[in-house]
Structures are given as structure tokens and as C-alpha cells.
Amino acid sequence: MHRLYENGDISVFWDSDKCRHAKECVNGCPEAFNIMRKPWIDISKAPTAKVWQAVSRCPSGALTCIYNHEVRIEYDRENLRSVAFYADKKIGECDYEENENIWIIYHTEVDERYTGKGIAKRLVYKLIQEAERSNKAIDATCSYAAKILGE
Numbered sequence: 001m002h003r004l005y006e007n008g009d010i011s012v013f014w015d016s017d018k019c020r021h022a023k024e025c026v027n028g029c030p031e032a033f034n035i036m037r038k039p040w041i042d043i044s045k046a047p048t049a050k051v052w053q054a055v056s057r058c059p060s061g062a063l064t065c066i067y068n069h070e071v072r073i074e075y076d077r078e079n080l081r082s083v084a085f086y087a088d089k090k091i092g093e094c095d096y097e098e099n100e101n102i103w104i105i106y107h108t109e110v111d112e113r114y115t116g117k118g119i120a121k122r123l124v125y126k127l128i129q130e131a132e133r134s135n136k137a138i139d140a141t142c143s144y145a146a147k148i149l150g151e
């Protein structure tokens with residue numbers, strides 16, 4: 001399971017396959033990481049710095065985070081894509097096609113002026129999360145998205 005949690009400052013990625021349940025996150029920031037709650041991660045419950053510190057202590061790499069750089073990511077169901085915006089300007093997108101029970105990501109692109117900020121990863125994670133929430137399998141012919149899926 002892949003999940004993307006965002007606040008105004010940061011994006012937190014969680015990959016359940018890597019989680020060793022060491023609970024460093026829970027001990028470091030129980031307000032944001034609470035296994036008795038659903039969803040168990042809610043980064044709005046704690047200051048960004050505290051969440052960041054807890055994520056950085058995850059020993060397995062299941063949790064990672066990046067700064068948002070004022071870029072927001074939206075899921076666009078109608079057009080089968082996730083989209084990145086800086087202010088109201090579209091600066092990237094990740095596209096998929098839908099075949100019965102599987103979504104295939106075939107294209108990920110970020111404006112070259114905004115590369116190196118983790119935007120492509122956020123775009124891909126957004127689609128993985130939406131697919132999982134819709135009970136769809138997900139795969140990729142896009143090499144970047146395939147790399148994220150295979151990590």
C-alpha cells in the first residue's frame with residue numbers, strides 16, 4: 001500500500017511493504033502517527049518540524065518526506081491523470097489509461113524549471129493511492145513511474 005499525506009509545507013510518502021513496524025514514527029510524533037486511528041497517519045495533527053523529524057527516524061525507508069515548494073498536486077479523475085500546479089499554473093502531470101481492473105501509467109512529465117523537487121514522485125504516488133482506494137491494480141509503462149512502483 002502506498003499513501004501520500006500532504007500539508008501546506010511537506011508531502012509524506014508511506015510504503016507499507018517497507019514498514020517494519022519499529023514504531024520510531026509513533027514514538028517520535030504520536031500526534032501524527034497513531035496506529036489506533038484510521039487513517040493512522042494524519043500530518044495535520046502536529047507541527048511540520050516534528051513530523052519531519054519523526055519521518056527522518058524511520059529505519060526502513062517506509063516513510064519519506066519532501067518539501068512541497070508551494071506546488072500542489074490534484075487528482076483529475078475525468079482526464080485520468082494527476083496534475084501539479086504552482087499557483088494556478090500547470091507545471092506537470094502523470095497520465096494513465098484504465099483497463100478493467102488495472103491502471104497503466106504511461107506518461108509522467110514535469111516542467112524542466114521545476115525538476116529536482118520531488119514533484120514527479122508526488123504525481124505518481126497520487127495515482128497509486130487513488131488506484132488502491134478504487135481497488136484497482138496499477139502498473140506502468142512509463143519508466144519513471146515503474147521505478148517508483150518497484151522501489
Ligand code: SF4
Nearest residue numbers: 019020022023025058
Ligand atoms: S518508523 Fe518506519 S518502519 Fe517504523 S513503524 Fe513507522 S513507518 Fe514503519
